[in-house]
Amino acid sequence: MKCKNVPLSLLKVGAILSSPIIDPVDSRVKLLAEGTVITDDFMRLLASRRIETVVLNQRDIAILFAFTPQGRRKKVPPPPAYIQSRKANDFSDALDSLVEDGGELSLTEGERSLSDEFVKPAGCAYANGLTIQWANESDKRIEYVNEFFADTAEKGANIGPLRITCAELLDRLVEDQDALVCWACAPYESDYPSRHGLHLAALAMAIGVEMGLGRTDLTELGIGCLMHDIGMHEVGLNMFDNAGPLVHGQLVRLADHPVKAIDIAGRFGNEISNLARFVIYQLHERGDGSGYPRGLTAESIHPLAKIAAVADAFIGMLTTRKHRTAIQGYYAVVNLLDEMKVGKFDPAAIRALLKATSLYPLGSRVTLTGHKIGRVIRSGGTDFVMPTIEMWDEDYPDRPPEIVNLKESPAYQITGSVPARAA
Structure with missing residues (x-):
């Protein structure tokens, strides 16, 4: 390492x-x-x-660096022209048939929304010691996910650790959703794909909460997110080692990895539901048909996969890659909004992302009117530009911050995003 x-x-x-x-x-x-x-x-x-x-x-x-976003870049590089996979297996064929028949693209009926089980803290900092505790615990959980991937490669894995992980994420959502989203929006580039999957699962589940999902759907969404890149181990993680854009042969392998992943998921039988399988298989699809592995359009993509797609694209932009530094959160949100307008992403999922993390995402450093600087710590709900922030005077950055809810403090407005310091 x-x-x-x-x-x-x-x-x-x-x-x-x-x-x-x-x-x-x-x-x-x-x-x-x-x-x-x-x-x-x-x-x-x-x-x-x-x-x-x-x-x-x-x-x-x-x-x-947990809870500290790494974004320094403003411009998002254009994505490659993805191609569709020609690979198939019994499990991908089964999901393709369900899509063609117009069946099972639905959520669990009659389940109570998780958002009814808790009240989000407002106008306050995170609980004392919470951030470092969660950082330590998350690192241990990433080790468990790494072990799951290693065991799966040897065909001896148990799905239990993933369900435990999702249960822990649900507990954190109930305890402090804003704190969990802040952690999710500060991914680091090590331990791919385990770390990426954990950040993705946390953010996707928070988006799901804002869309009214209950525990069952949130758990299956989380399992799908944790497993979605498991096929990368078979097509080759080293394709991302080069600093340049992916070439045709690499794009072919990239398109194959969801098909490989759903084949691996099939080894677990009924332990992995069709809800989770749709997330694993369709997460990289796009509403305008430009995604992979099948080039599906919006009406053929499962609602949970649409949520996961938004979270995956967002976490991907916030993560440093070989060919670029991480994107600042504000500019990543703007990019998603632009792609939503051309049909790539689901508008309801994008709106839920904004409710969960604001236009200036949680953890972002910002400038404000009155020569103030701040860090976003709580979302503003439907008031996307009015989060709660920790605020300092630019001339006295070493003084303790003041907690300011911008909804209640019209004298202050966010004026811009501040790039992160280099890790």
Whole structure:
């Protein structure tokens, strides 16, 4: 796993790192053993030694940057001209037949919406210690998903860890939906596809909450998101190693991976429902027929797959890739709105995304009127440009932030998006 030097200021009290911190002067000395909690005393020790940087692996950097979006770029590169797959198997044929017959493109009937089970916190910061706790727990969950993928490759996996993961995400949605969405909107580029799948599942489930879905549909949506890229292991993850655009042969393999994924999902029999299978198989389809593997149009795409498609495109733009840095959240939202206008994405899912994360997505740094700077921490619901923010004066950035609900503070308005600092 790649390592890099990071400034001492990025270390967070409460973080649990997977690798030791080594003395930069004497590499034989461990300043902090792996699996040990970073404490105030340890931070003082580093300061007393005048240590300014430490070497960390990507997984540990991801823990420290949880809840901190990496977007620095404004322009979204145009997508490639996707092609359709010629591959098929018994499980893809079964779903294709359901689509052709016009059946089963529906949601669970009569289920209570999860949004009826909780009241979203408003006008306040996240609970003390919540962000670092969730960052540590999410890293462990990514390890479980990695193990699931490895076991699946050996045809010995159990779907249980994915259901446990989705149950945990449901609990987090109930505890603090805004905090979970903020975490989801700050993906780091390591541990693909497990980390990508977990961020995708969290955001897709939050979008589903805003669309009134209940626990059953949200769970199947989450399982589909976690598994959707499992076919990439068979077509080759290394196709993304190059900094340039994908060439024809790579696009062929890319188009095949949902077909491979649904074949793998078929090994689990009734443990994976058709709801989850449609997400796995159709997530990369687009309403205007420009997606893959089958080039379906909107009426043939399952509602859960439409939600997952929006979340996947959004998380993809927010993630640093070999050929580009991550896109700033505001510009990623604008790109989705533009693509919705030409029929690629479902308008209801886009609106639900905006309700979940605002026009300036949760975690984004913004400028405001009155020489203020801020960080978006709570969505404004249907008031897409009026979230709740932590706000500082530009001239005094070290002072404690003020929590401001822009709905209740007309004197302040967001004037722009601020690019993230480099990780």
